[in-house]
Amino acid sequence: MGARILVVEDESIIAMNICEILREEGYEPIGVAANGERALSLAAQKSPDLVLMDITLQNGEDGIALAQEITRLRAVPIVFLTANDRAKTIARAGEVEPYGYVLKPFKRAELAIAISIALRKHAAVSAAQNECAVLRDRLHPQELASLRLIALRDGYAYDHEAKRLLHNGEIVELGDREVRLVSILAENAGRIVSVERIESFVWNDEFAGEGALRSLMFRLRHKLSKTLISCQSKLGYMILAA
DSSP states (O other), rough: OOOOOOOOEEEEEHHHHHHHHHTTTOOEEEEEEHHHHHHHHHHHHOOSEEEEEEEEEEGOOBHHHHHHHHHHHOOEEEEEEEEEEOHHHHHHHHHOOSEEEEEEEOHHHHHHHHHHHHHHHHHHHHHHHHHHHHHHHSSSSHHHHHHHHEEEEGEEETTTTTTTTEEEEEEEOOOOHHHHHHHHHHHHTTEEHHHHHHHHHHHHTTTOOOTTTHHHHHHHTSSSOSSSSEEEETTTEEEOOO
C-alpha cells in the first residue's frame, strides 16, 4: 500500500466514500475519526503520512484548531475538507499552513490530485531539511554561520542553508509558507520582490487565490518587528538588510 492516511470526518457516508477512494488510489486509510479526541488518539498511535481534515466536526468542533494540535504532535501534511468556501474561513485555515483544500461535494479526481500534490510537496520539504542537517554536521559552527547567515534589520538574520529566521540568535517559529515567504525576501534583502514572483515561489506556481498573499503577509508581520518588511505600493515587498 501507499501513504497511510487518517480521515477526520464526522459524516459516516462521506468518510466511507473517502476510504474507498483512498484504497482504489493505492493509499492506506488507517482510521476514521469523527471528533477531536479520536483524531488525536489515532494520530499519536498510527503516525499517518497525511491527514484529511473536515473543518467542521461533531457538535461544531473546530477542525482548524484540531489540525494545529495534530501538527504539534507530528509534522504531517494536512489537507482540509470543507463545504465552506468563505474567504474568512479559508484565511483562518491558512494559519495551519495546510498542503491543500478540497471543497465538498468533491469528485474523486479532485481528492486524488490534492493528496498527490500534498505528499509530493511534503516530501520535498523533508528532503530539503535533511540536506540542511547533513550540511550542518559537516561544517564547523563558526564556518557555517559565516557562510549562511544574511544579516537583517532589528536583530534578525536569515539562515539560508537551514531555511530559518533568527532573532537575536533565537529561532523564530514560522509555518511552511511563512518560511518560503521569508526565504525569497531574505535572499533578495534590500531589493523589492514583485507580488507575482512571491506568489509563484510560495505557492509553487499553483493558483493562490485572491488575497492569499495579503493574508499570509498579515500573519507573518504579526510575528516580526513592524519595520522588518516594507510594502512597496503596487510593486511588491522588501525585507530590509542590516
